[in-house]
Amino acid sequence: MKRITVIACGLAMVASSVSAFAASDKAKLTERLTDAQNVVRQIMATPDKGIPQSILAGASCVVVVPSYKKAAFVVGGQYGQGVATCRTPRGWSAPVFVQLAGGSFGFQIGGQATDLVLVAMNQQGLQDMLKNKFKIGGDAAASAGPVGRNAQAGTDWKLNAEFLTYSRSKGLFAGINLDGTVLSQNQDDTRTMYGTDLPFQTILKGNQATPPEARPFVRTVAHYFVVSKANQ
Template sequence: MKTKLIGLMCTMAMGATAVVSQAQDPKLTERLNNASAVLHEVMDTPDKGIPQGILSNAYCVVVVPAYKKGAFVVGAQYGQGVATCRTPRGWSAPVFVRAEGGSFGWQIGGQSTDLVLVAMNKNGLEHMLSSKFKLGGDASVSAGPVGRNAAADTDASMHAEFLTYSRSRGLFAGIDLTGVVLSQNADDTRSEYGANVPFGVVLHGGQATPGNAVNFVHTVARYFVVARAAQN
């Protein structure tokens, strides 16, 4: 019975909008699929993943697969990601974002890492709707707690607009992303939807989910619903 209930809740969390079927850019489809894979790999290890207390209260989820740092170029950190936000009708269709800058002392050479950012309140959502903002400057940010630490969950969610995580070489941990700039990728978003749809329209649930994005949105919705159920 509980499994059926969670399945029903997942369907509802996907949102009430229709699914759009149209020719999609293979590079964007790959990015969406990679983002789904990152979330699966992170959440399939619950004792080391994003705590359920964090995910159950998320307003938006951003995934940047393979955020890269150049070997010799100063300030060459760069990544392309996707984001979805929670609406009264479920999780929104995705938008495409860029992540630039920041400095990770433990990154060496051309190593890349996957990033996950969780917006924890309405202020974080409002920043997501802006064209560009800096973590740790325009928006407060904190390295997110990992695992089943309820006390850490509560403390972190009360003090930061964004909680941030990284996955590199199989290891997953909270990370300080102060200085990273997150901006809208209007070109990729326009390519995905075939029109210049504003970020606010998409993230508020006013845009149907394209067929190539269903897996990503469903993945976020699934783990959100499971986290919510675990809190009850």
């Protein structure tokens, strides 16, 4: 009887530890969503230096990879964690947790981590997002996005680019070349947030309710999309 009690106590302690770790991981994901929301707000708060409204108004998906304050980027490893949401007939989708890795770009500019924003511009860009894992510049054509309220770039991105890519470091915001990087779902983080394994496309097609922790981020993207459409 004593042995059974000891085993039961041990199992209870393990369950408690697992629950605590899960809560800790979810708190980190909530912080990432808040950071992503702040990146979008700060970029759009300076329209003369931000993503042109004509671009955001036509966006199919938005990916935000915010910088981390606690060594979240592997030094020199060209690696980052972020979130993605896509436009659906019912509004913007719940977010998928993603990771961006590889390529020849650097996340560290002058020793400071960089915020990244990727904007899928057409249905093909959306389909590439739904592949679960693809190489930017290979599976999906990408261009460094134009910046500013009335920015006029060449017609290449309008005709060919499935993604427009941006970076922000030390307060400076500009287009960036991310060719060669691989975007994929972070399945562990997605599982932590949703409590189960969900396919990339199930979430981004709007077939999953947005968790309370993610609503501020999704609402922020939706807000600037609506504002941009109204100002067209």
